[in-house]
Amino acid sequence: MQSAEFSLENIRKDFPILKRTVRDNKPLVYLDNASTTQKPNQVIDAITDYYRNHNANIHRAVYALAEESTEAYESARDKIANFINVKNRQEIIFVRGTTEAINLVAYAWGRSQINEGDIIVTTEYEHHSNIVPWQLLTQEKRAKLEYIGMNDDGQLILDDLDKYLKTGKVKLVAFSLVSNVLGTITDAEKIIAKCKAAGVPTLIDGAQAVPHMKVDLDTLGCDFFAFSGHKMLAPTGIGVLWVRKSVLQTMNPFHGGGDMIREVHKYETTWNDLPYKFEAGTPNIADVIGFGAAIDYLTKIGMDNVRQHEIELTKYAIEEFAKIPGLKIYGTNDITKRGGVISFNFADVHPHDVAQIIDQEGIALRSGHHCAQVLMERLNVSATSRVSFYIYNTKKDVDALINSLKIVAKVFKL
Amino acid sequence: MSSGTDIYHEMIVDYSRNPLNYGEIENHDVTFHDSNPLCGDSIDIDMKIDNHKVTDIKFHGRGCAICMACSSVLTEITKGKSLDDVRKIQKHDILSELGLEHLQAVRIKCALLSLKVLKSALYTYLGTHLENSDGIDTLKTEAENLY
Numbered sequence: 001m002q003s004a005e006f007s008l009e010n011i012r013k014d015f016p017i018l019k020r021t022v023r024d025n026k027p028l029v030y031l032d033n034a035s036t037t038q039k040p041n042q043v044i045d046a047i048t049d050y051y052r053n054h055n056a057n058i059h060r061a062v063y064a065l066a067e068e069s070t071e072a073y074e075s076a077r078d079k080i081a082n083f084i085n086v087k088n089r090q091e092i093i094f095v096r097g098t099t100e101a102i103n104l105v106a107y108a109w110g111r112s113q114i115n116e117g118d119i120i121v122t123t124e125y126e127h128h129s130n131i132v133p134w135q136l137l138t139q140e141k142r143a144k145l146e147y148i149g150m151n152d153d154g155q156l157i158l159d160d161l162d163k164y165l166k167t168g169k170v171k172l173v174a175f176s177l178v179s180n181v182l183g184t185i186t187d188a189e190k191i192i193a194k195c196k197a198a199g200v201p202t203l204i205d206g207a208q209a210v211p212h213m214k215v216d217l218d219t220l221g222c223d224f225f226a227f228s229g230h231k232m233l234a235p236t237g238i239g240v241l242w243v244r245k246s247v248l249q250t251m252n253p254f255h256g257g258g259d260m261i262r263e264v265h266k267y268e269t270t271w272n273d274l275p276y277k278f279e280a281g282t283p284n285i286a287d288v289i290g291f292g293a294a295i296d297y298l299t300k301i302g303m304d305n306v307r308q309h310e311i312e313l314t315k316y317a318i319e320e321f322a323k324i325p326g327l328k329i330y331g332t333n334d335i336t337k338r339g340g341v342i343s344f345n346f347a348d349v350h351p352h353d354v355a356q357i358i359d360q361e362g363i364a365l366r367s368g369h370h371c372a373q374v375l376m377e378r379l380n381v382s383a384t385s386r387v388s389f390y391i392y393n394t395k396k397d398v399d400a401l402i403n404s405l406k407i408v409a410k411v412f413k414l
Numbered sequence: 415m416s417s418g419t420d421i422y423h424e425m426i427v428d429y430s431r432n433p434l435n436y437g438e439i440e441n442h443d444v445t446f447h448d449s450n451p452l453c454g455d456s457i458d459i460d461m462k463i464d465n466h467k468v469t470d471i472k473f474h475g476r477g478c479a480i481c482m483a484c485s486s487v488l489t490e491i492t493k494g495k496s497l498d499d500v501r502k503i504q505k506h507d508i509l510s511e512l513g514l515e516h517l518q519a520v521r522i523k524c525a526l527l528s529l530k531v532l533k534s535a536l537y538t539y540l541g542t543h544l545e546n547s548d549g550i551d552t553l554k555t556e557a558e559n560l561y
Contacts, residue, residue: 348431350478352453352524353422360419369454382454382476411422412479 006305012392014040014297026362029397034180034208034341034388035366036230039294043233046293050286057282059259073285076292077275080240083295084225085216090274091248093241094283098207099129101226101241102174104278105203106133108254109224109247110172116142118171121164123148123156123186124378125179128371130205134174148175150378154182154331154338158190165198173202174224177209181370181386182331183314183341185209192221201247207231211390212310212339214303223247229287233294238287241278248274255280306391310340313389317342317398324405326414330379340389343370346405349412351385357411358404365401421514422479430479435489437472446535447475450523455481459489459531463539466497473531478524480514485528487511492532500536501553505529505560523561533557 012018017038022028030038050072056065058073081089095101110133114120120134124147131145138145146164149157156175164170173195178185188204195202203224209215211232217225224247228239243251253260253271257280262270271277298306315335321327326347332338346354351367358365366386369376376382387401408414439445442460449456455477462470471492473485488508492500505526509515514525537553544550 350430350481352455352478352521353430353480356521357419357422368452373454376454382456407419411419412427 006301006309008309008392008394011040011301012394014042015392016041016044018392022362022364023360026360029361029363029400031363031365031387031389031393031397031401033211033390033393034231034370034386036236037211037233037390038392039233039235039290040297042297043235043290043293047235047286047290050289055286058285059276069285072289072292073283076288076295079292079295079299083299084210084242085218086242087218088245091242091245093243093275093278094288095226095239095241096237096284097228097230097239098127098205098226101224101239102129102203102205103133104241104254105224105226105243106137108251108278109243110134110137111140112250112252114138114141114143114171117169118143119146119164119167119169120144121146121148121161121170121173123175124150125154125156125182125184125372125375126174126176127180127205127207128373130174130176130203131374143171144169147374150375153334154179154184156184156186156191158187158194161191161194165194165200168198170195170198170200173200174205175202176205176207177215178206178212178339178341179331179372179375180208180341181343181372181375181384183208183338183343183388184331185337185339188220188222196221208339208341211298211306212303213307217242229291229294233297234291235287238284238291245274248278251278253277253280257281259283301391309391310389311335313393313395313398314338314340314342316395317387317389317401320398320402324402324409326409327405330384341386342388343384343386345381345384346408347412347414349408349414351383353412354385354405354408357408358401361400361404361407363401363404421517423513426479426483426512429483429486433473433482434486435472435493436474436486438474439470439472444535444539446531446538448527448531448534449475450527453478453524455524455527457481457485457528457531459528459535461492461535461539463497463543468492468495468497468500473528477527480517480521480524481527483512484508484514484525488528488532497536497540500532503529503532526561530557530560533560 015038054068056069058070077092148160201223204222206227210227223244225242230236260277260280328345330343355367368383439460443463445460447458457475459473471489534557540550
C-alpha cells in the first residue's frame with residue numbers, strides 16, 4: 001500500500017487532459033506513458049508563468065528578468081542533480097532528450113576514443129537511440145558493434161558480456177536500465193561491476209527508469225547516464241545527459257557557438273566551464289523550468305510510491321491478461337524484475353488492428369516496433385501492443401482495456 | 415464512415431486470415447520489396463510477365479489486416495492485366511473494393527503499401543525491358559507520392 005501522500009484521486013485532478021473524452025464520448029484511458037506522459041497543471045503553469053512574467057535569455061544580461069530566468073534555469077539543474085543523487089551540478093548537461101544525449105556521447109567522446117578494431121557493446125533490447133549512434137560511430141571508425149543477447153524471459157545473457165570483455169577490445173558498454181518494450185529491469189550493478197573490473201566505461205539509457213523508480217547515480221557507478229523529461233511529466237524537447245566529471249573533462253565540445261565559449265579569437269577559442277561547454281546556443285529555458293516543476297511534483301509524491309503504484313497496476317494487469325485466451329505477454333512475470341510496461345500480442349491479430357479497435361473505446365496504447373526492431377527480430381514478431389502505466393493510471397483503466405480487448409476478440413472471431 | 419471498428423468487416427478479417435495470392439513466384443520476372451518505416455508493415459511482390467501481360471502475381475510479407483486485405487485485392491485486380499492497364503490502377507480502385515474510401519490518414523499507408531510496391535516493381539521491370547523507357551518516371555513519382 002502507498003503512504004498517505006499518494007492519493008490517486010488528487011493526482012488525477014492535477015492532469016486536465018484526463019478529464020476529456022475521445023472518439024464517441026469515451027473517457028480517455030491513457031496507457032502510452034512509456035512513449036510520453038501527460039503533464040500536470042503544476043508543469044503547465046510553470047511554463048506559462050515563465051513566458052508571462054520572466055522571459056529573458058540566460059547567463060548574459062544584467063537586468064532583472066535575465067537574473068530571474070537564469071536563477072530559475074539553474075535551480076532546475078540543482079533539482080535534477082538532487083533527484084538522481086548527483087553531487088556535482090557541473091555534470092548535468094541539458095539536451096533535447098535521451099537521443100541527443102547518446103548522440104552527444106558518440107560524437108564528443110566516441111570520436112576521440114574509439115579506434116579501428118575497438119568494440120562497443122550494447123544489448124538486444126535497446127531502443128534505436130542506443131543502437132544507431134553506435135552503428136554510425138563504429139562504421140566511421142571501422143570498429144565493431146556487439147550485442148549482449150537476451151533469454152526467453154527477457155533477461156540479458158551476461159556470459160555474452162564476459163566473452164566480449166575478455167577480448168580486451170571493448171571501449172564502451174551501453175545499455176538501458178529498463179527496456180521500453182519488455183519492461184525488464186537490467187541488472188546494472190552486475191554489468192557495471194564487470195565493466196569496472198575490466199576498466200571499461202558504461203553508458204546507461206535511463207529514459208524508462210528515472211520516471212518510474214528511485215535512481216541513485218552516486219551508488220550506480222556508471223560513467224554516462226541519459227534520460228528525457230517528457231517521459232516524467234515534463235515538456236517535450238528537454239532531457240539530461242550526466243557524465244562523470246573525470247570523463248567530461250576529456251571530452252571535446254559537441255556543438256560550437258554561443259554560451260559554450262570562454263574567449264573566441266579569429267582562429268582559436270577556449271571553452272566555457274562545465275557544463276556550459278556542452279550547452280551551445282540559447283537553451284530550452286522554459287522547458288528546463290517545466291522540468292524542474294515536474295521534479296518537484298514527483299519528489300512530493302515520492303519515487304518509492306510511484307514504483308509501488310506501478311507494481312500494483314502491472315501485477316493486476318498481468319493477472320487479468322492471463323485470463324484472456326490467446327493473449328501472449330512478452331518478458332518476465334517476475335514483478336520485481338520489470339517496470340510498468342507490458343508488451344503483448346493477441347492471437348493472430350496485428351497490433352495495429354488491436355490499437356485501432358480499442359481506440360474507439362477511448363484507450364490509447366502503442367502498437368508497432370517501439371523503436372526496437374532488433375528486439376522485434378529477437379522475439380520473431382513484426383510488432384507488439386504495449387501498455388505502460390504512470391502515477392495517474394487506475395485499476396479501472398486496466399479493466400477498460402480488458403473489456404475493449406473483448407471487442408477485438410469479437411471482431412476477429414477469436 | 416469507414417473508421418474505427420466499422421472497417422473490420424467480414425471481407426477484411428477473412429482476407430487477413432486467408433490472403434489471396436500469398437506466396438512467392440520462383441521464376442519471377444520482377445520482384446520488389448518495401449516497408450512502412452513507422453508501423454513495420456513489410457511487403458514483397460513477385461510478378462511473372464509475358465507479352466506485356468501479368469500472367470502471375472504473388473505477394474508475401476507481414477502487415478495488419480488492412481494491409482493484407484488490400485494486398486489480396488490488388489494482386490487479384492492485377493492478375494491477367496496488360497502492363498498498360500496495370501499502370502492505370504489507382505488507389506481508389508483498391509480502397510473502394512474494400513469500402514475503405516474514408517480510411518483515416520494514419521492507416522492509409524497500410525492500405526496502399528502494396529500498390530506502392532506494385533508501381534515500383536513495374537518501374538523496375540519497364541526500366542530494364544523497354545527499348546524506349548521514356549515516360550516511366552511517372553510511375554516512380556506516383557509510387558513516391560502515393561501517401
